[in-house]
Amino acid sequence: MSNPEIAIPSRAPSATSADDTVMPFEVAALDLRGRVVRLGPVVDRILSAHAYPQPVAKLLGEAVVLTVMLGSALKIDGRFILQTQTDGPVRMLVVDFTAPDKVRACARFDKDRVAAAIAAGKADAGALLGKGHLAMTIDQGADMNRYQGLVALEGGSLEDAAHEYFHRSEQIPTRVRLAVAEELRVGEGGASHSWRAGGILLQFLPKAPEGTAPHALPEDDAWVEGRALVSTVEDVELIDPELSSERLVYRLFHEPGVRVFRGSEVRAECSCSRDSVEAMLKSFSQDDRDHMVEDGKISVTCEFCSANYVFAPGEVEAKAD
Numbered sequence: 042m043s044n045p046e047i048a049i050p051s052r053a054p055s056a057t058s059a060d061d062t063v064m065p066f067e068v069a070a071l072d073l074r075g076r077v078v079r080l081g082p083v084v085d086r087i088l089s090a091h092a093y094p095q096p097v098a099k100l101l102g103e104a105v106v107l108t109v110m111l112g113s114a115l116k117i118d119g120r121f122i123l124q125t126q127t128d129g130p131v132r133m134l135v136v137d138f139t140a141p142d143k144v145r146a147c148a149r150f151d152k153d154r155v156a157a158a159i160a161a162g163k164a165d166a167g168a169l170l171g172k173g174h175l176a177m178t179i180d181q182g183a184d185m186n187r188y189q190g191l192v193a194l195e196g197g198s199l200e201d202a203a204h205e206y207f208h209r210s211e212q213i214p215t216r217v218r219l220a221v222a223e224e225l226r227v228g229e230g231g232a233s234h235s236w237r238a239g240g241i242l243l244q245f246l247p248k249a250p251e252g253t254a255p256h257a258l259p260e261d262d263a264w265v266e267g268r269a270l271v272s273t274v275e276d277v278e279l280i281d282p283e284l285s286s287e288r289l290v291y292r293l294f295h296e297p298g299v300r301v302f303r304g305s306e307v308r309a310e311c312s313c314s315r316d317s318v319e320a321m322l323k324s325f326s327q328d329d330r331d332h333m334v335e336d337g338k339i340s341v342t343c344e345f346c347s348a349n350y351v352f353a354p355g356e357v358e359a360k361a362d
């Protein structure tokens with residue numbers, strides 16, 4: 042069945058799970074490719090820094106997984122930005138992935154509407170987002186073209202939006218599963234919570250038929266099988282620290298056979314700095330800066346990482362030219 046000239050060593054799936062990683066894989070027999078994302082400290086650091094209401098944090102965590110899943114596949118330097126803009130209680134999510142491994146994220150929401158949604162038991166992703174759009178932008182720097190793909194959000198989840206995006210824009214049959222949960226640990230110091238997240242992306246990428254060799258399996262059957270397998274993945278399997286990414290794909294695809302590739306790591310890191318905030322303040326008018334002074338100082342909090350920068354008004358006065 043396989044090409045005898047290429048010897049691919051096979052081994053048992055690793056039992057050791059690694060957090061904050063992306064693992065690409067391939068199921069050659071079904072023309073499937075995909076990636077598994079596992080986030081521990083990275084998603085906990087991002088979500089804990091914000092202290093958003095729990096359903097908002099969970100939704101932003103899903104957006105982080107999706108962004109890491111897609112951004113880590115780019116073979117370029119630059120940034121991949123996922124942004125929602127909608128009319129629901131959560132009006133904006135922004136996740137920013139800077140190649141090769143940095144991610145940061147924040148949300149804007151209406152406190153009262155989020156509280157009302159929680160009280161009404163209607164705080165799932167679709168209800169929180171409402172209607173609007175999801176934009177995915179690839180930014181390769183000042184001199185390069187920006188690419189932006191847009192997909193409508195119609196009260197569905199981020200998974201739904203991803204399927205729609207790949208269907209319409211890329212015409213690649215795609216299935217995405219995203220999961221986020223709070224893990225409760227009871228130790229000597231009492232109970233502690235930490236966020237965990239994970240996801241799996243599966244895409245059907247049949248090779249163009251070469252010469253007269255027909256495809257052995259009708260395309261649809263391979264994709265129907267792949268899609269069915271990935272739909273059986275439960276949230277707990279995507280976040281369980283005891284189940285390695287390799288074991289997860291082996292569990293799903295051991296029959297057709299699955300090959301894994303060297304993965305990459307992800308870090309929660311913001312690009313803000315005292316220098317960049319200072320430069321921004323200096324670009325404002327004196328009048329705008331005067332309005333920012335409170336108790337004799339100017340305080341700026343980064344919306345992405347909650348870092349706080351404090352300046353004396355004299356420090357950020359623009360130089361007269």
Ligand SMILES: [Zn+2]
Pocket residue numbers: 311312313314343344345346347348
């Ligand atoms: Zn920051």
